[in-house]
Amino acid sequence: MTATQQVVFPTEGKHLLEITREGPLFIMTMVDKENRFTPVMCKAICDALDHVAEVVDKEELTEAALMTRGQDKFYSNGLDMEKAFSVPGFTDHTFMPMLNKILLFGIPTIACLNGHAFAGGCLMAMAHDYRVMRSDRGFMCMNEIDLPSPLPAGMSALLRYKMHPHVYRSCVLEAKRFSAKEALASHLVDAIAEGVEGTVELGKQVALKIAPKTKAGACYGMIKEDMYPEISERLMMNAKL
Amino acid sequence: MTATQLVVFPTEGKHLLEITREGPLFIMTMVDKENRFSPEMCKAICDALDHVAEVVDKEELTEAALMTRGQDKFYSNGLDMERAFSVPGFTDHTFMPMLNKILLFGIPTIACLNGHAFAGGCLMAMAHDYRVMRSDRGFMCMNEIDLPSPLPAGMSALLRYKMHPHVYRSCVLEAKRFNAKEALASHLVDAIAEGVEGTVELGKQVALKIAPKAKSGVFYGMIKEDMYPEISERLMMNAQAKL
Numbered sequence: 001m002t003a004t005q006q007v008v009f010p011t012e013g014k015h016l017l018e019i020t021r022e023g024p025l026f027i028m029t030m031v032d033k034e035n036r037f038t039p040v041m042c043k044a045i046c047d048a049l050d051h052v053a054e055v056v057d058k059e060e061l062t063e064a065a066l067m068t069r070g071q072d073k074f075y076s077n078g079l080d081m082e083k084a085f086s087v088p089g090f091t092d093h094t095f096m097p098m099l100n101k102i103l104l105f106g107i108p109t110i111a112c113l114n115g116h117a118f119a120g121g122c123l124m125a126m127a128h129d130y131r132v133m134r135s136d137r138g139f140m141c142m143n144e145i146d147l148p149s150p151l152p153a154g155m156s157a158l159l160r161y162k163m164h165p166h167v168y169r170s171c172v173l174e175a176k177r178f179s180a181k182e183a184l185a186s187h188l189v190d191a192i193a194e195g196v197e198g199t200v201e202l203g204k205q206v207a208l209k210i211a212p213k214t215k216a217g218a219c220y221g222m223i224k225e226d227m228y229p230e231i232s233e234r235l236m237m238n239a240k241l
Numbered sequence: 242m243t244a245t246q247l248v249v250f251p252t253e254g255k256h257l258l259e260i261t262r263e264g265p266l267f268i269m270t271m272v273d274k275e276n277r278f279s280p281e282m283c284k285a286i287c288d289a290l291d292h293v294a295e296v297v298d299k300e301e302l303t304e305a306a307l308m309t310r311g312q313d314k315f316y317s318n319g320l321d322m323e324r325a326f327s328v329p330g331f332t333d334h335t336f337m338p339m340l341n342k343i344l345l346f347g348i349p350t351i352a353c354l355n356g357h358a359f360a361g362g363c364l365m366a367m368a369h370d371y372r373v374m375r376s377d378r379g380f381m382c383m384n385e386i387d388l389p390s391p392l393p394a395g396m397s398a399l400l401r402y403k404m405h406p407h408v409y410r411s412c413v414l415e416a417k418r419f420n421a422k423e424a425l426a427s428h429l430v431d432a433i434a435e436g437v438e439g440t441v442e443l444g445k446q447v448a449l450k451i452a453p454k455a456k457s458g459v460f461y462g463m464i465k466e467d468m469y470p471e472i473s474e475r476l477m478m479n480a481q482a483k484l
Contacts, residue, residue, distance in 0.1 A: 144460075144464065145454060145457050145460065145461065145464055146457070148456070148457035148458065148460035148461075149460065150460060150463050150464060150467070151464050151467055151468075152467060153467045153470065156464075156467040156468055160402075160468065164405060164428065165402065165403045165404060165405070165428070166403075166428040166431070168468070169370065169403075169468075172464060172468055173349070173370055173451075173454065173461075173464070173465075173468075174451065174454065230471075
């Protein structure tokens with residue numbers, strides 16, 4: 001895809017994602033307001049990831065990174081409760097495998113938290129290799145305990161193996177709302193900046209810095225598989241492929 | 242149980258635990274000096290936990306928390322070596338399942354370290370959701386390596402999944418004695434205060450703050466089961482009787 005080309009997913013009907021390219025950066029913008037996860041959204045994300053992987057492969061890129069972002073106030077507010085649970089097994093067969101696909105993606109991934117990342121949105125962010133966050137507005141939060149709702153083994157593992165134990169404890173048992181400063185201090189995010197544009201610029205800087213690791217080729221994804229086996233096996237535990 | 246009622250365990254003979262209640266707080270005080278873990282002590286703790294769970298259930302409490310504490314110089318000094326090992330399989334069948342019961346308890350748990358938490362006592366503290374510690378006296382320590390004694394898989398896992406790796410390494414391989422300041426800096430405890438009374442008050446504050454999470458009902462315990470599967474499966478690995 002060229003720098004001016006925009007690719008959307010789904011390809012027909014109302015699009016939920018826009019993929020743009022800036023040199024080695026592939027930017028996936030979720031454009032569905034609260035960017036809640038439905039069967040259609042999850043499929044769009046997986047198709048978008050496949051598309052990016054194809055381009056990286058076809059052009060034999062030695063520098064590449066994927067940055068995801070939302071718009072305005074939301075990165076993602078989590079599962080669309082109504083749509084998600086109208087399909088039996090959505091979490092096991094669709095949502096968690098989508099998280100696993102991001103987790104093990106074959107090039108560096110950067111989540112640009114332009115706004116709130118709640119529940120499923122927080123999980124999606126944590127599935128990335130890196131995170132930047134807007135410092136003046138927005139929270140990261142796992143609020144299942146307040147709904148109340150269970151936190152399935154795969155989702156819990158994704159947090160457990162990426163967070164310090166005491167942070168994980170407070171995140172899950174308190175539904176703690178992490179501001180950008182707290183997220184930075186707790187090592188949930190790698191850097192913070194003011195405003196949406198500032199955060200997007202910061203995300204691109206982080207992405208550009210890590211993009212050369214794509215030179216590792218197939219080894220990048222392989223290394224990640226061996227980094228996160230405990231997460232991956234639990235995310236995929238009940239997936240029917 | 243009412244606020245004035247004191248419930249003791251065991252119910253007959255010399256009691257080792259006293260349960261009191263202050264509103265949403267259930268306070269379990271270990272009153273056996275060094276509070277060493279014997280078969281009787283472990284059963285008393287499990288019975289006490291069952292009692293608290295029953296009251297929470299019966300009164301349909303939407304705010305509740307359990308705070309455990311010792312008296313004077315000791316939270317707990319660990320296993321009663323003589324009594325514990327006079328019973329074959331004590332660790333596998335009794336002690337580790339007791340730790341698991343605390344680990345997965347269905348309401349928030351706070352360990353109030355009024356004094357030393359050594360070996361089994363340190364493990365009991367780490368099994369709780371939160372810990373406060375007295376700042377002017379007392380240590381947390383895993384001294385197995387100095388005895389020397391093994392540190393079975395379940396116990397090691399309890400530390401490993403609740404501590405930063407470098408803290409875990411020093412805790413277990415050095416028998417490092419963590420004073421309250423070090424424990425706080427290492428995130429082994431959540432807050433510290435001076436004196437026994439100060440620490441108890443702090444523990445109650447922490448407990449009161451987290452007690453509303455009991456509103457999640459059965460989900461609290463379910464969420465904890467999915468938080469600590471690696472610990473739980475190893476604690477229960479060789480248990481024949483689930484308490």
